[in-house]
Amino acid sequence: MHLEDMKKLAVMARIDMGDEELESMAHDFDAVFAYVDQIREFDGNSNPESGKAPTDHLLHNIMREDVVTNTTGACTDKILAEMPKTQDGYLKVKQIL
């Protein structure tokens, strides 16, 4: 991994990081991918267990009734209390456009 690639990843991840840390992390990445690349040995086409869709409980759609389950305002104060900036009962953010 090159420093420029690491810088791009840090921007994508929205994390402010210095070059020194990114350099050292690039070395970690090389070690991690040297290990993870074992997965390339796995041949999905020739393995009999591959391609069989799991038949168990894990895959099913979850639907909920479209009904209101809470009382308006019941949680508002608790949630507002955790916000870094509020104004008149609203979350205050920087101008976006």
Add this chain to the structure above:
Amino acid sequence: MNIDLKNLTIEKAHDSLKAGEYTVLDLANAYLKVIKEKNSELNVYLEVYVDVMAQAERAQAMFTDGSATLMTGIPVALKDNMLFEGHVASASSKILENYKATYDAGVVAQLKSQGAVFLGRTNMDEFAMGSSTESSAYGITRNPINPDYVPGGSSGGSAAAVAMNGALVSLGSDTGGSIREPASFCGIVGLKTTYGTVSRSGIISMGSSLDQVGPMTKTVADAEILFNVINAYDAMDSTSVPTGKRVSTTTTLKKRIGVPRAFVSTEGVNQEVLKNFEESCEKLKNAGYEIVDVSLSLLKYSLPAYYIIMPAEVSSNLARYDGIRYGLSSEGDKLFDVYAKTRGAGFGKEVRRRILLGAYVLSHGYYDAYYNKAVKVRDAIRNELQEVFKEVDAIITPTVPTLPWKFGEMSKDPVSMYLADIYTVGANIAGVPAISVPSGFSESGLPIGLQITAPHFAENTLFTIGKDFEKLV
């Protein structure tokens, strides 16, 4: 009031509370005393809740009015990633340092309704990322068995709390071994439950397709009691399995246990661990179990697949910590700067590393080679395990390939720490339950654990074999 905390179990405590030998307040106070004595050295609890006595009084009232259950008045430690309304839950990260939970996690609500007493929140690896509790933003936790060694992780605080007699039981969460590995390192029992049995609502997410909450206890019977309370459908968790679908394929036990020989003798496994494992196999044979070799050729791909799927989910899940709605917020000129500075200041090294790894494996050009491949491998591993479970009730391996290590020993190279999960991570990849039960000590007196893995929803198999094994150690 002198209560023998070392040998206390849920049933013994319940009987004593019911008979009025001591009150819930006495019991809670006995644990608080231990915490006061030992916490400054071991750093197990990040916070002891201020309302422990109020909780204890409510529980005591349940004994008075006859509504008490087995869990009423039982002192429980919560891992710091579980929401308890009105109390801080920080995931041992600076980014959530002062975050107060606005609702109860599903498991907290279930235990609250039974009158369990939450003593406090325990230290963990930051956002549950680690195998030693060294990545916490709030300092290391020491192993109560020997303070020079790590307690394991990421639920290291929850394991140490039980091991030091600072809670009767605790809850941990397990994404790749985070309940079982610290249980093994601290000489206690840790159960990773079938994916979908225990609610993930209100548990600070790491890898959502892998995370499960489970009990950490001194005995298998206690793990069973706690599991029976939290083994419940929760509409607030979209992957919670409806009650009627929680069906195990195991009906009667064959008393046959499989050992994946080639996988167990993996490169780098500690010889004392291996010797202890062979002794455990012998003990189970003497208890009437047939031990057979099984071939699980794909299990070795669990850890590589995990280090693709988990960071991918981490990078998505942790995008929510942006300094806007809750948690730490750093000043910045533009919106982007607020995000980047907040996350730069709030996330520790291991968390940043995994978020970037996730961003990489999900990026254009690598998605097929890594993420898609890992998902295929995952299905294949689950299918292979299900085939093997047609022949055997359970599979056994050591819980961890190494003994507990000293602080800093694994921090040079991240992969050496990741390898500690080699035996445990398969259960998360396949969604099956697995338990770590103490299996003895090394020559230097460090605990070793045996891991038993069963088919989906066959926790009862783990309890049966675990209880049989416990008697032999």
